[in-house]
Amino acid sequence: MSSSRIHPVIADVTARIAERSAMTRSAYLERIDAAYADGPQRRGLACSNLAHGFAAVEGVDRDALRALRKPNVAIVSSYNEMLSAHQPLGEYPAWLKKAAAGNGGVAQFAGGVPAMCDGITQGRAGMELSMFSRDVIAMSTAIALSHDMFDATLLLGVCDKIVPGLLIGALSFGHLPAILVPAGPMESGLPNKEKARVRQLYAEGLATREELLDAEAASYHSVGTCTFYGTANSNQMVVEVMGLHLPGASFVQPRTALRRALTEEAGRRAVTIARGEEYTPLGRVIDEKSVVNGVISLLATGGSTNHTMHLVAIAAAAGIQLTWDDFTDLSAVVPLLARVYPNGSADINHFHAAGGIQFLIGTLLDAGLMHEDVRTVAGDGLSRYRQEPILDDGELIWRDVETRSRDEDVLRPAWRPFASDGGLRMVSGNLGRAVIKVSAVASDRRKVEAPARVFTTQEDFTEAFKAGELNRDVVVVVRNQGPRANGMPELHKLIPALGVLMDRGHQVALLTDGRMSGASGKVPAAIQLTPEAAAGGPLAKIADGDLVRLDADSGVLDVLVSDQVLAERELVDGPPDEASWVGTGRELFGILRRAVGPADQGAGVFGPLTPGHFGTPVHTNMLEVK
Incomplete structure (x- = not known):
């Protein structure tokens, strides 16, 4: 489908992103074009440098690296044995090296990146390092690629902050082709x-x-990604739609012949692209249209709220300025087409069986709701991603999928959606701006006006709940949970108790400058509130008993207190100071805590791209983090 048939709102949003980003995108493209070399990257190395680069290599690969004859592919992996989603990646380097060699290339394991699990650290001090880990992963990726030995990159990762971090780091080497290589969901x-x-x-x-x-x-x-539709599976959805996976690679389970075949094909494909055949450097695959496609896939499936930050940060790394206004305007015209837990009973395997990403891309393209004319690692054009991979007598091939959903309780065509608009919305008012995931929230639960009860920790909330202090209509406020306060942990421990209060018939909502990921479920939760309390946001002045109005349908978030009363209030709490923010390694991350930007600008530590843009520390805070 040509871009002329695209929905006018999608075309307008894409155009304004391009206009807004003209200077930063142009500067980025000039930088990666200057870094491009017509031939092996390592040919510019001095003899001593090059000798170090192949010292540990043996046989024909050593000769090829020395003679500058073959492309060399970097493998950067988040493998570890503890996390189920990443454990399968342990076998991949050997497969990828063999596949690259069979296609006339070389592959080297260039480096590993850390991978932490929010499911394990939930409610623990380690969760306060989770968002910061994304930028540590980006820096680790950059270090792995910094040797100028490589002509393409294979990025092995799956979950939460890992995929965004790998992409942000690899975009600093955007002149190199890069393919994301997933592991797939558990059964x-x-x-x-x-x-x-x-x-x-x-x-x-x-x-x-x-x-x-x-x-x-x-x-x-078992091994594999958790099967609910949280950030990990949202990652896979978004990067495949952006053309960074091989078609159909996202949700094939580990330990299957098809999973191995797709992994090996990624190794071969990286060599092909690196040789200059259908050359698609990462920095040009990720452009304004592919970013918009990624947002649309998120909205159409009710994906993780974390991507309102991750996609902003990924785009920024490519010189593209994506804003929450863009999410809002796209959400108004993108229908909700999937029901996957927590906004339905199905899991990601059921979604895949119903037609999965291939059906989703097809129906959105047919409806004019995605850009088809984009670059991908499979070749130009998103239509290639309407096909699914299969093994035919052991050979990997792609075939067209059915043009109808196999289960319309899980996945529907664009012309008969579950809802006419996307699963994410923005709310704003005198408290600032927040994100709310409405795809799993009943329509009669999206408007709440109730007294606030203010907490600064999940533990304090739990004690109040157990003591019976919350058996009423209530807006639970949990503040000092933003990126500058304590790294912006996820607050999933709140949800079961809030669900109990809802089931007792009370009006209930959550308001926080922290995160909830993709699992907020049936509770209306206005999250990632910006400006956060630690940056002097009005959230810092809310008191117990203040009436709070949250209306997800009209986009309103207000505390019903006059500006004068708020201004006259004394601050009664604040984020942990540096002396108390210690343990579980937190003391090592103080510099990131001081440098991190706001949630609506990606909650990252890099930048700025332009004056006052991403990652610029604010030094005029009411509650300064010392």
Whole structure:
């Protein structure tokens, strides 16, 4: 489909992004064009430098690297044995090296990056390092690629901050082609809805810890990505739609012949691109149109709210200025086409079986709701991603998918959506700006006006809930959870108890400058509030009993207190000071905490691209982080 058939709002949003980004994008492209070399990157190295680069290599690969005959592909991996999503990556380097060699190239393991799991650190001090880990991963990726030995990159990663971090780092080497190589989801276990039911029973004291652990272990039970539609699976959705996976690679399970075949093909394809055949450097695959396509896929599936920050940061690394206004305007015209837990009972395997990304891309292209004329690692044009991979007598081929969904309870065509607009919305008012995921929130629960009850920790909230202090209509405010306060942890421990209060018939909402990821579920949660309390935002002045109005349908978020009253209030709490923000390695991240930018600008530490843009520390805070 040509760009002339694209929906006018999508065309307008794309055009204004390009106009807004003209200077920064042009500067970025000039930089990566200057870094491009017509031939192996390593040919500019002095003899001593080059000798170090192939000292550990043996046989024909050593000769090829020395003679500058073959492209050399960097493997950068988040492999570790502890995390189920990343454990399968341990086998990949050997497969990729063999595949690259079979296509006339060389592959070297260039470096590893850290990978932490928000599921393990949930509610723990380690979670306060989670958002910062994205930028550490980006820097680790840059270090791995800094040797000028490589002509393409294979990025091995799956979850939360790992994929965005790999991309941000690789975009500093945007003159190189890059392919993301996923691991795939674990097999379906205990249904997510049943897991949520047991969690809520435990919050009420009606289930034992052993019963809760049994449910969790039955849900997270093998290698692969968790099967609910949180940030990890949103990552896979977004990067495939942006043309950074091989078509159909996202949701093929580990330990299958097809998974291995796709992984090996990524190694071969990286060599082909590096030789100059269909040359698609990363910095040109990620452009204004592909970024908009990524946002659209997120909205059409009710994906993770974390991507309102990650996509902004990824775009910025490519010189593209994406804003929350762009999300808002796109959400108004992009229909919700998927019901995957927490906005439905199905898991990601059911979504894949119903037609998955291939059907989603096809129906959105046919409706004029995605840009087809983009570059991808599979070649120009997004239509290639309407095809699914299969093994035919052991050979990897791609075939067209059905033009109808195999299960319309899970995945629908654009002309018959679950909802006429996207699953994410922005709300704003005298408290600032926040994100709310509405795809799983019942329509009669999207407007809440109730007294505030203010907390600064999840533990304080839990004590109040257990003491019966919240059995009423309430807007639970959890502040000093933003990036500058304590690294912006996810606050999932709040959800089971809030669900209990909702089921008792109360009006309930959550308001926070922290995060919730893709699992906020049925509770209306205005999150990532900007400006955060630690940066002097009005959230710092809310008091117990203040009426708060949250209306996701009209986009309103207000505290019903006059500006004068708010201004006259004394601050009663603040973020942890440097002396107390210690333990679990937090003391090593103080410099990132001081430098991090706001959530609506990506919550990153890099920049600025332009004066006052991403990552610029604000030194006029009411609550200065010392």
